[in-house]
Amino acid sequence: xxxxxxxxxxxxxxxxxxxxxxxxxxxxxxxxxxxxxxxxxxxxxxxxxxxxxxxxxxxxxxxxxxxxxxxxxxxxxxxxxxxxxxxxxxxxxxxxxxxxxxxxxxxxxxxxxxxxxxxxxxxxxxxxxxxxxxxxxxxxxxxxxxxxxxxxxxxxxxxxxxxxxxxxxxxxxxxxxxxxxxxxxxxxxxxxxxxxxxxxxxxxxxxxxxxxxx
Numbered sequence: 001x002x003x004x005x006x007x008x009x010x011x012x013x014x015x016x017x018x019x020x021x022x023x024x025x026x027x028x029x030x031x032x033x034x035x036x037x038x039x040x041x042x043x044x045x046x047x048x049x050x051x052x053x054x055x056x057x058x059x060x061x062x063x064x065x066x067x068x069x070x071x072x073x074x075x076x077x078x079x080x081x082x083x084x085x086x087x088x089x090x091x092x093x094x095x096x097x098x099x100x101x102x103x104x105x106x107x108x109x110x111x112x113x114x115x116x117x118x119x120x121x122x123x124x125x126x127x128x129x130x131x132x133x134x135x136x137x138x139x140x141x142x143x144x145x146x147x148x149x150x151x152x153x154x155x156x157x158x159x160x161x162x163x164x165x166x167x168x169x170x171x172x173x174x175x176x177x178x179x180x181x182x183x184x185x186x187x188x189x190x191x192x193x194x195x196x197x198x199x200x201x202x203x204x205x206x207x208x209x210x211x212x213x214x
Contacts, residue, residue, distance in 0.1 A: 010123050011073035012047070016116050020047060020109055024101035029092045036077065036090040043080040043103030048072050051096025052166075056175065057088050066175045068130065069093070078120055081106070138178055144187055144214040146177035155206060162206040187214065 012020065026049070029035060035046060038057060046053075048070050055067045055076065067088060070076050079087060080103060101109070110117040137146055150173065155162040170188060174181045191197045191210070198205050 010070070010075075010126070012075065012119065013115075016113060016119065017047065017073060019113060020045075020101060020116065021049075021099045023105045023109060024099040026097060027100050028097045029095070031092055031094045031096075033092045034089060035092065035098070036086050036088075038086055038089045040086040042086065043077075043083070043106075045075055045077045045080075045101045045103070045106045046090070047075045047099040047101070049097045049099060052093045053090050053096060054093050055088050055090055064175050065178050066172075067134070068127075078106075078124070143177060143179040143183050146179070147173065147184065147187055148210050148212075150176045151204070151206060151210065155204075160208075163200075164204045167202045168204065190214065 024045075024047070029051075035053065036042065050072055052069055052071045053076070054069045056064045057067060058064050076090060110120070137149060141149070151164070152162070154166070154168070155164045170184045171181045173188075174184045177184070188197065191214075196206065196208055196210055198207055
């Protein structure tokens with residue numbers, strides 16, 4: 001998953017956000033709505049105005065792997081610029097509002113606003129690096145190691161603890177580390193029994209630094 005710094009860098013500067021938003025239509029989506037299906041041939045760009053969405057890929061067996069998430073000021077759908085089918089699905093994690101810009105408008109925007117073209121290029125570079133790291137993690141780390149990486153990336157330091165920024169179920173965690181919910185449940189039980197993690201107000205709290213190996 002992305003770090004906080006990556007999320008900030010993926011946000012459009014206010015001036016660019018305003019300029020691009022003028023070209024599209026605003027649409028509201030209820031929670032759990034699928035905005036883009038893997039394999040679709042649509043070419044729209046979505047700018048998140050409120051709420052959060054997740055990007056995920058599905059296996060033939062129906063297991064989902066979450067690739068990343070986007071929030072207000074961020075955008076997705078830019079990979080359709082090459083005319084190929086959508087490579088991943090996008091689902092609203094909560095009620096969200098997006099500005100939807102058609103592909104033809106997007107290409108014109110890149111010509112009129114070179115800063116947007118540069119922002120898009122840098123975002124794609126970060127995406128490639130992040131996905132490369134995810135592939136490396138799956139190939140070289142066990143489930144526990146991947147869980148530590150995700151929990152640290154998705155939490156923030158508050159005093160002597162780290163608190164997850166959003167509520168996650170064990171299935172949510174499993175989808176992010178490419179493991180079964182049963183395996184995640186087993187690790188979480190051991191971490192809880194060992195006094196490393198706890199639940200507080202519906203959020204996971206890392207009480208003390210997680211061991212490097214389990």
